[in-house]
Amino acid sequence: MLQNLQAEESYWDAKHEALSRDGLEALQVDRLRETVRRARRAPFYRERLQEISLEDIRSPQDVAHLPFTTKQDLRDAYPYGFLCQPKDRFVRLHVSSGTTGQATAVFYTRKDLDTWADLMARCLYMTGARPGDTFQNLTGYGLFTGGLGFHYGAERLGMLTIPSGAGNSKRQIQLMKDFDTTVIHIIPSYALRLMDVMQELGLDPKRDLSLRIAYLGAEPYSEEVRSRVEAFYGVKVFNSYGLSEMNGPGVAFECRFQNGLHIWEDAYLVEIVDPDTLEPVPEGRLGELVLTTLTREGMPLIRYRTKDLTRILPGDCPCGRPHRRLDRIQGRSDDMFILKGVNIFPIQVEQVLMAIPEVGNNYRIVLDRQNNVDTMTVEVEVTDKIFVEDMRHLQRIRNRITKELKSELLVTPAVSLVEPHSLPKNDGKAVRLIDRRNL
Ligand SMILES: [Zn+2]
Numbered sequence: 001m002l003q004n005l006q007a008e009e010s011y012w013d014a015k016h017e018a019l020s021r022d023g024l025e026a027l028q029v030d031r032l033r034e035t036v037r038r039a040r041r042a043p044f045y046r047e048r049l050q051e052i053s054l055e056d057i058r059s060p061q062d063v064a065h066l067p068f069t070t071k072q073d074l075r076d077a078y079p080y081g082f083l084c085q086p087k088d089r090f091v092r093l094h095v096s097s098g099t100t101g102q103a104t105a106v107f108y109t110r111k112d113l114d115t116w117a118d119l120m121a122r123c124l125y126m127t128g129a130r131p132g133d134t135f136q137n138l139t140g141y142g143l144f145t146g147g148l149g150f151h152y153g154a155e156r157l158g159m160l161t162i163p164s165g166a167g168n169s170k171r172q173i174q175l176m177k178d179f180d181t182t183v184i185h186i187i188p189s190y191a192l193r194l195m196d197v198m199q200e201l202g203l204d205p206k207r208d209l210s211l212r213i214a215y216l217g218a219e220p221y222s223e224e225v226r227s228r229v230e231a232f233y234g235v236k237v238f239n240s241y242g243l244s245e246m247n248g249p250g251v252a253f254e255c256r257f258q259n260g261l262h263i264w265e266d267a268y269l270v271e272i273v274d275p276d277t278l279e280p281v282p283e284g285r286l287g288e289l290v291l292t293t294l295t296r297e298g299m300p301l302i303r304y305r306t307k308d309l310t311r312i313l314p315g316d317c318p319c320g321r322p323h324r325r326l327d328r329i330q331g332r333s334d335d336m337f338i339l340k341g342v343n344i345f346p347i348q349v350e351q352v353l354m355a356i357p358e359v360g361n362n363y364r365i366v367l368d369r370q371n372n373v374d375t376m377t378v379e380v381e382v383t384d385k386i387f388v389e390d391m392r393h394l395q396r397i398r399n400r401i402t403k404e405l406k407s408e409l410l411v412t413p414a415v416s417l418v419e420p421h422s423l424p425k426n427d428g429k430a431v432r433l434i435d436r437r438n439l
Contacts, residue, residue: 009319009320010125011122011125011126012118012121012122012125012126012157013118013122016122016264016266017122017126017321017323018320018321019266019322020322021322023322024265024266024322024323025059025060027266028060028265028266028269028294029057029058029059029060029062031266031294031295032057032060032062032063032269032292032294033054033057035292035293035294035296035300035302036049036052036054036057036066036302037054038084038297038300039084039300039302040084041084041085042081042082042083042084042299042300043077043080043081043082044069044073044077044081044082045082045084045302048067049066049067049302052065052066060269063269063271063292063302063303064271064280066292066302066303067302067303068278068290068302068303068304068305069301069302069303069304069305070304070305071104071245071305071307074104074105074245075102075103075104078102078103078104078105079105082107082299082301083107083298083299084297084298084299084300085109085297085298089109089298090107090108090109090298091108091109091110091113092107092108092113093105093106093107093108094106094108094143094144094145094244094248095143096143096244096245104244104245106145106244106245106247106299107298107299108247108298108299109297109298111297111298112247112296112297112298112299113152115267115295115296116149116152116153116247116248116250117152117153117155117156118156119153119247119250119264119267120149120150120152120153120154120156120249120250121153121154121156121157122250122264123153123240123249123250123253124150124153124154124157124159124183124215125157126253126255126256126262126319127213127215127236127238127253127254127255127256128213128236128256129154129157129159129183129213130157130158130159131157131158131159132158132159133159133160133182133183133213134159134160134162134179134180134181134182134183135150135154135159135160135161135162135181135182135183135184135185136162136164136172136175136176136179136181136183136184136185137150137151137154137161137162137163137164137165137184137185138164138165138166138172138184138185138186138187138190138194139165139166139185139186139187139190139218140165140166141163141165144218145242145244145247145248145249146185146187146217146218146242146248146249147163147165148248149242149247149248149249149250150185150215150249151163153249153250154183159183160179162175162179162181166187166190169193169194169197170197170201172194173194173197173198173201173203176209176210176211177208177209180210181209181210181211182210182211182212182213183211183212183213183214183215184211184213184214184215184235185214185215185217185240186214186215186216187216187217187218187219187430188216188219188221188225188229188430189219189362189430189432191214191216191225191229191233192225192228192229192361192362193361193362193425195228195229195232195233195361196360196361196420196421198232199384205232205233205234206233206234209233209234211233211234211235212234212235212236213235213236213238214229214230214233214235214236214237214238215237215238215240216229216237216238216239216240217239217240217241217242217249218249219430220329220332220335220345220346220347221347221350222347222350222351222354223328223351224350224351224353224354224355225350225354226239227354228354228361238253238254238258239253239254239258239261239328240252240253240254240261241253241261241263241326241329243306243308245301245304245306246268246291246293246301246304246306247296250264251263251264251267251268251291252264252325252326255317255319255321256319257317257318257319259313259317259325260313260317260325260326260327260328261325261326261328262317262321262323262324262325263323263324263325263326264323265322265323265324266294266295266323267293267294267295268291268292268293268294269291269292269294270289270290270291270312270324270326271289271290271291271292271303272285272286272287272288272289272290272310272311272312273287273288273290274287274288275287275288275309281311283312283314284311284312284313284314285311286309286310286311286330287309287310287311288305288306288307288308288309289306289308289309289310289326289329290303290304290305290306291303291304291306292304307332308329308332309329309330309332310326310327310328310329310330311326311327312324312325312326312327313325313326313327330345330347335347335433337367337433337435339367339374339376339409339411340374340411342409342410342411344409344411346365346432346433348408348409349363349365349378349405349408349409349432350363350432351408352401352404352405352408353378353380353401356397356400356401356404357383358382358383358386358397359380359381359382359383359397359401360380360381360382360383360384360420360421361381362381362421362423362425362430363378363379363380363381363423363432364378364379364423364424364431364432364433364434365377365378365379365413365432365433365434366378366379366434366436367433367434367435367436367437368436368437369436369437374437375414376411376413376414377413377414377415377416378401378405378413378414378415378416379416379418379423380401380415380416380417380418381417381418381419381420381421381422381423382394382397382417382418382419382420383420384420394417397417398415398417401415402415
């Protein structure tokens, strides 16, 4: 059975997708040496890598002798401290928003953009997208790497690409109808919001549209949201992972077996470390994802601490690719909040809510402090159908949500049911957490 599956698998880049594990590791060693050699030309790494001898890099594990790089390092060296080529060799830069501090910048040479587009095309092809598909990109363009990253990958693959951008839901739907869109890229909160718009218009995507594949990424989302989106749109949803420091999307992606995300180990060297001790954790154990770029020529990054918590899934994938698989990201260590001494990820709240059918597609978490006690209120939109029903029913739903949240989070939040479509709407990334405790 396994061999049959492997024989059927077709690759965008067989040279890098279908090589043996030994072949992959040999390639990693070559590329890691080259990366260190190049990185030494960047002001940030010049002294830090001085003592490293290239001959001492004999296995991928030898990356552990190199120093870590953090987001703070990127901020401190802003804007040019990580460039290892003259400025006139670069053709693009993306700046990540400085919501929690100073901005960071990532620069691309022409070759870096080419490599990235090819990596993205590899991801999309792996999920079954083909030339002949129409791809509609419903994410923001501009400085957000998700927009242009998917755009160039889709064109490289040969899909007819519609750069529709985020928002303007009615026009999005019109474009889907007029050009028989089959593949979409959309952020999870907008996918939920667009569902509401389609329902209001009386549109059933399974009957009225041609969609078959959806890529969801850029925000954490739960399996419950995936199920909702798949059921409503009639698509197969694929999970995408990337971060702007590592180009953007295209770092890891689900194959059609959807048992974790293959991380492209010919382009990124993977480590999972304990976030406190920075020592490697055993395979299968949760830890912080640390990545080293292996193909970037203009701005290599060594042992970059992503702050994303995940694990390497043990075992081989039936698709036959030797690239190991990451578990779904558990959340950024930055997203976590602490309430009454308990660590909570917003995604835990989403998992509970989205599994309850009476819950609509929008919610938010409000943290506050009253009389020196931290409080947490979860505001939940209910579906149109429920809101007109009697108060006793609403009370039952509220009790159920409270009970299930308490069992998941180990603290008891206040739950407030609100009218459908009454919470603030967002066509960009959703703001799910309002923390008023330090105001
Ligand atoms: Zn696979």
